[in-house]
Amino acid sequence: MGLVGAAGLNFVFSSLMGRMLAPPVFGTLGVLIAGLLALIGPVNALSGGTEMFAALHDRFPRGRKRLVLPGAAALVWVATMFTHSTTVRSTGWFALGAAFLVLLAWNRGALVGLGRFQFVGLTFVVEGAARLALPVALVLFGFGLEGASAGLVLGMLVALIFTEVAIPRISTGTSEPLGRDVWIALLGLFALGLTQIVDVFAIRLANPNASGAYVGAASLARVALFSQMPAAAYALRRSAVEGPRRALKRTAMLAIVPGTVAVGLIELAPRFLLRLTYGSRFVGATGTLRVLGLAMLLGGFATILAQLLMGRGATGWVWSIIPVTCIGTVAIITLAHAPTSVAVYSLFLQGGAFMAIGLPALALLREESESGGVLILNWRDTRHPQGGGSEVYVEQIATRLVAAGRPVTVFCAAHDNAPAIETRGGVRFVHRGSWRTVYWWAFVYHLLGRLEPHDFVIDVKNGIPFFAPAYCRKPVICLVHHVHEAQWSMNFPRWMARGGWWVESRLAPRVYRYTHHVAVSESTRLGLIGLGVPAMAIDVVPNGAQPLEEVAGKAPAPTIACLGRLVPHKRIEIVLDAVTGLRDRHPDLRLLVIGSGPWDERLVAHARARGIEDRVTFTGWVEEDTKRRLLSEAWVLAVPSVMEGWGQNVIEAAACKTPALAFRVGGLEESIRDGLTGILVDRVEEFEPALARLLSDPALREQMGTEAARHATSFSWDRTAYLFDSVLVGLSTEDASVRVLESVAVVVESSP
Numbered sequence: 139m140g141l142v143g144a145a146g147l148n149f150v151f152s153s154l155m156g157r158m159l160a161p162p163v164f165g166t167l168g169v170l171i172a173g174l175l176a177l178i179g180p181v182n183a184l185s186g187g188t189e190m191f192a193a194l195h196d197r198f199p200r201g202r203k204r205l206v207l208p209g210a211a212a213l214v215w216v217a218t219m220f221t222h223s224t225t226v227r228s229t230g231w232f233a234l235g236a237a238f239l240v241l242l243a244w245n246r247g248a249l250v251g252l253g254r255f256q257f258v259g260l261t262f263v264v265e266g267a268a269r270l271a272l273p274v275a276l277v278l279f280g281f282g283l284e285g286a287s288a289g290l291v292l293g294m295l296v297a298l299i300f301t302e303v304a305i306p307r308i309s310t311g312t313s314e315p316l317g318r319d320v321w322i323a324l325l326g327l328f329a330l331g332l333t334q335i336v337d338v339f340a341i342r343l344a345n346p347n348a349s350g351a352y353v354g355a356a357s358l359a360r361v362a363l364f365s366q367m368p369a370a371a372y373a374l375r376r377s378a379v380e381g382p383r384r385a386l387k388r389t390a391m392l393a394i395v396p397g398t399v400a401v402g403l404i405e406l407a408p409r410f411l412l413r414l415t416y417g418s419r420f421v422g423a424t425g426t427l428r429v430l431g432l433a434m435l436l437g438g439f440a441t442i443l444a445q446l447l448m449g450r451g452a453t454g455w456v457w458s459i460i461p462v463t464c465i466g467t468v469a470i471i472t473l474a475h476a477p478t479s480v481a482v483y484s485l486f487l488q489g490g491a492f493m494a495i496g497l498p499a500l501a502l503l504r505e506e507s508e509s510g511g512v513l514i515l516n517w518r519d520t521r522h523p524q525g526g527g528s529e530v531y532v533e534q535i536a537t538r539l540v541a542a543g544r545p546v547t548v549f550c551a552a553h554d555n556a557p558a559i560e561t562r563g564g565v566r567f568v569h570r571g572s573w574r575t576v577y578w579w580a581f582v583y584h585l586l587g588r589l590e591p592h593d594f595v596i597d598v599k600n601g602i603p604f605f606a607p608a609y610c611r612k613p614v615i616c617l618v619h620h621v622h623e624a625q626w627s628m629n630f631p632r633w634m635a636r637g638g639w640w641v642e643s644r645l646a647p648r649v650y651r652y653t654h655h656v657a658v659s660e661s662t663r664l665g666l667i668g669l670g671v672p673a674m675a676i677d678v679v680p681n682g683a684q685p686l687e688e689v690a691g692k693a694p695a696p697t698i699a700c701l702g703r704l705v706p707h708k709r710i711e712i713v714l715d716a717v718t719g720l721r722d723r724h725p726d727l728r729l730l731v732i733g734s735g736p737w738d739e740r741l742v743a744h745a746r747a748r749g750i751e752d753r754v755t756f757t758g759w760v761e762e763d764t765k766r767r768l769l770s771e772a773w774v775l776a777v778p779s780v781m782e783g784w785g786q787n788v789i790e791a792a793a794c795k796t797p798a799l800a801f802r803v804g805g806l807e808e809s810i811r812d813g814l815t816g817i818l819v820d821r822v823e824e825f826e827p828a829l830a831r832l833l834s835d836p837a838l839r840e841q842m843g844t845e846a847a848r849h850a851t852s853f854s855w856d857r858t859a860y861l862f863d864s865v866l867v868g869l870s871t872e873d874a875s876v877r878v879l880e881s882v883a884v885v886v887e888s889s890p
Contacts, residue, residue: 211233217230265293330441368396400431454581515580522555594615595614600622651670655671683793697771705735773796773832775799777800800818815849
């Protein structure tokens with residue numbers, strides 16, 4: 139009722155100012171008011187944030203930072219008062235008014251959270267009355283535009299003082315933040331508010347002579363927008379307390395009924411409304427008023443949906459409304475010149491904003507109606523030509539989560555070996571985009587609700603993460619296999635390598651600062667800590683291994699195997715050079731390069747340049763059975779990588795009784811037990827002699843192979859999945875999280 143009363147008084151204000159001020163002056167006042175209205179969305183979000191804080195903590199959220207904006211606005215106001223331009227001085231008053239508006243929203247939200255509903259309703263009426271009486275008095279005394287501006291702002295100051303008197307007095311303040319979601323929503327609601335007033339700026343720039351009539355029509359049309367503000371306030375609170383689906387019915391009634399009445403009056407009697415409000419000045423703006431009435435109705439619906447989403451902490455719509463606002467603003471300012479065309483562009487812009495927010499709202503409602511599972515975002519799958527150990531880990535976990543009753547969807551890049559959508563092992567795979575665009579497609583599909591309802595998101599960070607925390611309100615787990623510092627410069631041009639490393643080492647830790655992490659090895663955990671991830675936010679869940687089965691016998695001729703993606707940081711060239719040096723000692727020596735990747739042609743050329751092309755077999759991507767047979771035939775697995783998060787290929791070879799030779803880096807120090815299941819070296823010069831030792835000593839190979847097979851049995855995908863599922867369960871509640879993380883730490887530390 140307070141909002142309704144304030145809206146009525148605001149209507150009277152617009153009517154009187156339209157009659158008392160000359161049309162160009164009224165047009166300027168309309169532009170200044172439109173600038174102030176751009177803050178309506180953000181201050182509503184701020185009001186909702188303080189409301190939730192006060193309701194949760196039962197106290198007023200104080201803080202010195204809330205006084206920074208008024209202080210800055212006061213400086214702007216003082217500076218403008220020394221000018222001779224009425225427009226500049228009026229702008230200074232509105233800058234001060236913006237600060238008052240923010241403080242009012244802060245106070246009102248907190249008072250509502252404390253249960254002072256009637257008082258807050260009264261403040262709306264007091265503000266409306268003061269904002270009407272003071273401008274009218276100052277204009278009557280001959281102060282014109284500046285008087286109207288000053289009176290409007292002083293009226294807001296009256297309401298601000300009114301709320302300050304009601305604030306509970308406490309001896310100490312609080313430093314608890316309002317929450318990241320509130321501040322992200324502020325950005326989105328500012329963009330949404332801009333779509334609702336940019337047309338006024340556009341007409342002022344393109345056609346100043348017509349701006350007065352347009353502002354008059356726009357002021358009336360905003361009745362359709364303001365009539366839905368009670369629904370927006372209700373949507374945020376009810377969505378937070380009851381959920382979007384339960385809040386939707388009453389929210390829709392509060393929005394549709396007054397919105398339909400307002401638009402009905404505008405469509406049926408536009409001339410009457412214009413004459414009633416402004417006399418005979420702007421009666422020619424009936425067509426503009428009708429179009430803007432529909433535009434503001436859509437704008438009101440978009441605002442309500444944004445508040446509905448904010449009530450559940452969903453912020454993905456922010457990143458969809460921003461491009462709509464940017465494109466629409468440029469289009470209106472550059473293409474629209476006549477009042478009718480500006481109004482039509484505004485209608486299309488409001489429709490775009492409504493769609494941009496409506497789609498994620500529909501996805502949220504669908505999510506609320508069904509039980510969810512797990513969504514995994516990983517840019518490859520095991521059938522991808524560049525698939526590797528990371529993908530094995532993901533799919534082994536996924537199949538076991540499905541078997542345990544959790545629906546799982548894996549979103550990854552498209553490739554020739556898989557259809558767009560498929561189900562394997564009970565896991566739903568969605569393939570879209572390339573390695574460059576898969577991240578964008580994941581955002582779009584999530585926004586449209588096409589990734590199935592889910593309770594958790596596993597965001598696999600292969601250098602570049604999917605930034606799921608920026609658009610998904612569900613708990614996100616960032617799965618990291620290793621830190622890619624050295625690999626960037628080896629795989630990309632210098633400028634791209636610097637950009638990629640900045641994203642991984644600077645941007646991602648910032649975006650994921652509230653996100654739980656899972657590392658596959660202790661070395662990866664230490665790498666994440668080095669990037670700034672809190673140690674308490676990281677669980678180590680090591681890789682598993684397939685149960686030991688009957689394996690084929692070793693090849694009669696000395697055979698070395700390399701398994702993995704063919705990329706620069708795997709450094710297969712080191713093995714090719716070693717084969718070149720050992721071919722005289724072992725005339726029948728063979729090398730199996732198992733896998734594919736962008737580096738394969740270079741490796742073929744390298745083998746040819748060394749004159750060993752007849753000793754090297756490039757198998758390309760192979761099926762699981764073939765891979766296991768080749769690993770069983772190999773005498774040694776060579777792993778010359780510059781970095782590995784774990785070394786899944788090492789454990790796969792170990793299960794086939796094949797020892798490994800690798801450098802002492804990353805997770806390889808954990809997957810290989812130096813001197814027992816394989817050999818670790820520190821320098822490139824040591825690689826070839828160590829390889830020669832393994833090839834020449836059958837007793838050592840057999841001993842290491844037997845110990846490697848025994849070592850592999852200590853790793854189980856069932857155990858890995860159990861630990862990972864424990865992390866998911868632990869994130870459900872804080873108490874359970876503490877217990878599960880402690881138990882996981884005990885299990886991991888006690889494991890071999």
